[in-house]
Amino acid sequence: MVIKPAKRTNAIEYAVRDVVVVAKQAAAAGKELLYLNIGDPNQFDFMTPLHMVEAVSQAMLANNNGYSPSDGIPDAVEAIRRQAQRNGIAEPRHVFVTTGASEAIEIALTALAEPGDNVLTPSPGYPLYTAVLAKLNVQNNPYYLDEENGWQPDVDDIAKKIDDRTRAIVIINPNNPTGSVASKETLTRLCELAIERNIVVFADEIYDKLLLGDARHHSIGALSDDLCCMTFNGLSKSYLVPGFRIGWGIASGPQKQLAGYIEAMQKITRARLCASHPMQYAIVPALEGPQDHLDDVRARLTRRRDLTVEQLNAIPGISCVPPQGAFYAFPRLALGVADKVFNEGLIREHGVVCVHGSGFGQKPGTEHIRVVFLPPEEILARAYRAIGEYAARYHG
Numbered sequence: 001m002v003i004k005p006a007k008r009t010n011a012i013e014y015a016v017r018d019v020v021v022v023a024k025q026a027a028a029a030g031k032e033l034l035y036l037n038i039g040d041p042n043q044f045d046f047m048t049p050l051h052m053v054e055a056v057s058q059a060m061l062a063n064n065n066g067y068s069p070s071d072g073i074p075d076a077v078e079a080i081r082r083q084a085q086r087n088g089i090a091e092p093r094h095v096f097v098t099t100g101a102s103e104a105i106e107i108a109l110t111a112l113a114e115p116g117d118n119v120l121t122p123s124p125g126y127p128l129y130t131a132v133l134a135k136l137n138v139q140n141n142p143y144y145l146d147e148e149n150g151w152q153p154d155v156d157d158i159a160k161k162i163d164d165r166t167r168a169i170v171i172i173n174p175n176n177p178t179g180s181v182a183s184k185e186t187l188t189r190l191c192e193l194a195i196e197r198n199i200v201v202f203a204d205e206i207y208d209k210l211l212l213g214d215a216r217h218h219s220i221g222a223l224s225d226d227l228c229c230m231t232f233n234g235l236s237k238s239y240l241v242p243g244f245r246i247g248w249g250i251a252s253g254p255q256k257q258l259a260g261y262i263e264a265m266q267k268i269t270r271a272r273l274c275a276s277h278p279m280q281y282a283i284v285p286a287l288e289g290p291q292d293h294l295d296d297v298r299a300r301l302t303r304r305r306d307l308t309v310e311q312l313n314a315i316p317g318i319s320c321v322p323p324q325g326a327f328y329a330f331p332r333l334a335l336g337v338a339d340k341v342f343n344e345g346l347i348r349e350h351g352v353v354c355v356h357g358s359g360f361g362q363k364p365g366t367e368h369i370r371v372v373f374l375p376p377e378e379i380l381a382r383a384y385r386a387i388g389e390y391a392a393r394y395h396g
Contacts, residue, residue: 012131022344023353031351034383036372039176039327041240041297044374048240049293052282056244059281068277070269072097072248076283080233083287084250087208088222089231094251094262097283099275101206101234101247106132108230108249111264112200113138113167119202120158120169123361124151124330124368126176126204130361141166142361147332151180151321155189162193168200168230169193171220174207177360177370178330179305179323181211187220195226200261203231206247207326209238209294212302215324221252228253228261237326238294239286244279301327304373304380311384312371317395318387329371330357335394339367342394350386 019037027033035043042048071077077095084092098104109132113119118139121129125142133140143158145151153171171190173182182190194201201220208217221229234247251262305323312320312331320331333339340356346369347353357368373380 008135008137010134012134018359019343019347019353019355022347026348026351029348031348033347033351033353034375034379034386035353036375036380036383037353037355037370039237039372039374040242041237041327041374042242045376046240046297046374049286049290051285051289052235052239052241055281055285056278059278064278064281066277068274068280070272070274071095071266072275072283073277073280076280079284079287080248080250084219084221084231084252087219089219089250089252090222090225092250092252093255093258094265095248096265096269097246097248097275097280098269099247100236100242100245101204101232101249102128103275104232104234104247104249105129105202105204107265107268108202108232109133109138109168110136111261111268117165117167118163119167120161121361122153122170122172122175123363124175124177124357125170125172125361127359129170138167139165144363145175145178145180147321147363147366150324151175151178151330152186153182153190155186155193158190159193162197162199166197166199168202170202170204172204173220174210174215174217174325176207176326177328177355177357178321179212179326179328180321181215181217181324182220184218187218188223191220191223191227194228195224199228201227201229203229205231205233206237208233210298210301210327211325212298212305212323217325221250226254228257235282235286238297239282240293240297241282244276244282246275246279246282301373304375304377305329307377307380308371308373308384311381312387315384315388315391317391327372327374329373330360330368331371333357333367333369333391335367335391337367337394339369342367342390343369346387346390350390352383352386352390
């Protein structure tokens, strides 16, 4: 008898990894691949700061290789708390360390939403949220980012979509996949709306230190002590260690409103034991040690962003809003072809591995691809020439 899988898996998709199937087929056919699909800086010319590696090595040699406290080792938890306060979150109510920020997000969603509830997620947005919501049988309630306004969250669209089963509003800031950074004005309006409607804000700030040019990041949890907010961050992106799998969640807002929710999250963290114990020893040196690498990372990413925007906007039928943070661009296709068809053809014929925009969500009637501009300039230039050549068959 065939073993039937659970129905909850039917709606789970993860476009970033799904395109690898097509890429492997292209590689097997002899195509050289240029990877612009996954946000892993360590696959390119970015190195983990040495003092973080040394801290983990010392922890392992000291035999800190067993279980840690469920919420994380005390020194790490306090360093995260101090970092939140430096960002303007006056009173972090609860801090917990997790296996990447993704686990913190899943714990927070699991503790909050019941089947039949809904959560507002940005479109475009990171597909982890829709995957977790599908697993929990919680409805994804997408709201749109405004491409004509630098991909800012459309607060009016959010307000229209709130109903009595809406439990949370997700904001990814800086945004993956567009690279947009939400303005203080936008965040203030969103904060006021969430307080008025008694909705938790999920603030995904994993790219908060990777700002390009004169962009400035504001933590929405710092805008009001009355906002019930979950802030998520980690070491993966800004500190160049996605493989360490260390992230965290921070609950802030009125203590009485949050008490039951915090207790529910603590039940889940205790049940899953802990995040990797020795890797947690990288948190204090990362947050409170030398930050020299960030200037170099931001400078390289700014050059690569500028190259990306210039070369993509020079391709007939493609337009690209300049990213302000992270290392993603989300160019729009006006080529008369579906983005998934375009992306798969690009991989098979030219070996350029991007991700179709529909895998992140987009307004009906629009087509996009996501580009990761982590590779060195010479790789990016080759990839963009190939994209231009492939686009010409549709535009011409």
